[in-house]
Amino acid sequence: MFKEQFYQNLKELAALPGSPGREQKVVKRIVELLEPYAEVEVDHMGNVYAVLEGNKPGPTVMVSSHSDEIGCMVSAIDPKGFLRMERTGGMMDALLVGRKVNVNGHFGVVGVKAGHLQTAAEQTKVVPIENLYVDIGASSREEVLAMKVNIGDSITYLSDLDRFTNSDLICGKAIDNRSCCVLLVELFKTLQDKEFSGKLVGLVAVQEEVGLRGAQIAGYKIDPDFAIVLDTIACADTPDGNHYPIAIGKGPVLPLMSGGGAMGNIMSEQMKNLITSYAEKLDIPYQLSVMPKGTTDLSSIHLVKEGIQGAAITFPRRYSHSPVEMANLADFEAGFKLLEAMLRDSGNWGELSFI
Numbered sequence: 001m002f003k004e005q006f007y008q009n010l011k012e013l014a015a016l017p018g019s020p021g022r023e024q025k026v027v028k029r030i031v032e033l034l035e036p037y038a039e040v041e042v043d044h045m046g047n048v049y050a051v052l053e054g055n056k057p058g059p060t061v062m063v064s065s066h067s068d069e070i071g072c073m074v075s076a077i078d079p080k081g082f083l084r085m086e087r088t089g090g091m092m093d094a095l096l097v098g099r100k101v102n103v104n105g106h107f108g109v110v111g112v113k114a115g116h117l118q119t120a121a122e123q124t125k126v127v128p129i130e131n132l133y134v135d136i137g138a139s140s141r142e143e144v145l146a147m148k149v150n151i152g153d154s155i156t157y158l159s160d161l162d163r164f165t166n167s168d169l170i171c172g173k174a175i176d177n178r179s180c181c182v183l184l185v186e187l188f189k190t191l192q193d194k195e196f197s198g199k200l201v202g203l204v205a206v207q208e209e210v211g212l213r214g215a216q217i218a219g220y221k222i223d224p225d226f227a228i229v230l231d232t233i234a235c236a237d238t239p240d241g242n243h244y245p246i247a248i249g250k251g252p253v254l255p256l257m258s259g260g261g262a263m264g265n266i267m268s269e270q271m272k273n274l275i276t277s278y279a280e281k282l283d284i285p286y287q288l289s290v291m292p293k294g295t296t297d298l299s300s301i302h303l304v305k306e307g308i309q310g311a312a313i314t315f316p317r318r319y320s321h322s323p324v325e326m327a328n329l330a331d332f333e334a335g336f337k338l339l340e341a342m343l344r345d346s347g348n349w350g351e352l353s354f355i
Helices: 002-015 024-034 141-146 175-193 213-222 269-281 329-344
Strands: 039-042 048-053 056-066 071-077 083-088 100-103 106-110 154-157 169-172 197-205 226-234 253-258 287-291 309-317 325-328
Touching: 002 024, 002 169, 002 175, 002 329, 024 039, 024 048, 024 175, 024 197, 048 175, 048 213, 056 175, 056 213, 056 329, 071 141, 083 154, 175 197, 175 226, 175 309, 175 325, 175 329, 197 213, 226 287, 226 329, 253 269, 269 309, 269 329, 309 325, 309 329, 325 329
Parallel strands: 056 197, 056 226, 226 309, 253 287
Antiparallel strands: 039 048, 048 197, 071 083, 071 154, 100 106, 100 154, 169 325, 253 309
16 A cells, blocks of 8 residues: 555656745645644745654654755747756756756747758767757747746656556656655654654755755754655666666665765764664665765755764665656655654664764
């Protein structure tokens, strides 16, 4: 039942447009889903906070996801009504051409020069985003403005979530990271019996895809004892993969190192050992990852104030940052079981000192 309910909820949430800084529709729906189960607040940036008190004293644990998806923003409107764009997040030039998109609620397509008119060289070249344009069916700049489309408006993929035949595999846009927003809502539903210690604070952060911005503000506001960040992570179990040993269907992933530079994170041994001990006790499969590229909101959160003890539990996805992201429902089910068991026992985590 978990997989089917999760899939249906994700299908609804992933369909909503929510590029960085333009997450309003996603935030509104998440608030509606959380309000029956927690005290809910939205800050001026759009971060959503949900608070639930356990029936015993204990630590404050923050569990977070992010609401935004990769996208673009209208940067110019030409006299014939075509739109130019700039990326907000990791939109890849090669995956934009010929795509259906949502432009501030209007249907559009990213234009492509007809193959009949392309030179041999053009047919093998990736067109850079600065040379691409969006067609929303308008014939003039005035018509575009009359449609209430203007510079600064959001552009996101149109790509419904689908499920492969007789399979736990799903595919569509915004699995990164609406999937973990669904997990967070399900967590609050499950913990309504309040059989846990301390305080659970759910965070759905904005603007992760453009620099982990919302999470930094939220981490400072909440200042939890522990933080667990939920996100998706790239895998390489396809013919074009490499030595990176992460695959869908083999359980959630613990990124022991992510983002090799200044905005990265190295998970503490204490948190790694804590999470793996629960996974092994419950016979839940998990994978370990060391990846210098890509990161999560943990990279921002763990540096707040005096430092926050934190970890990330992530879920493998193929075809990252594309309109056909692919994941396995079994991984989310396993991760949810692990997370619930940990939180119900958070009163026994101790202080997890460095030595």
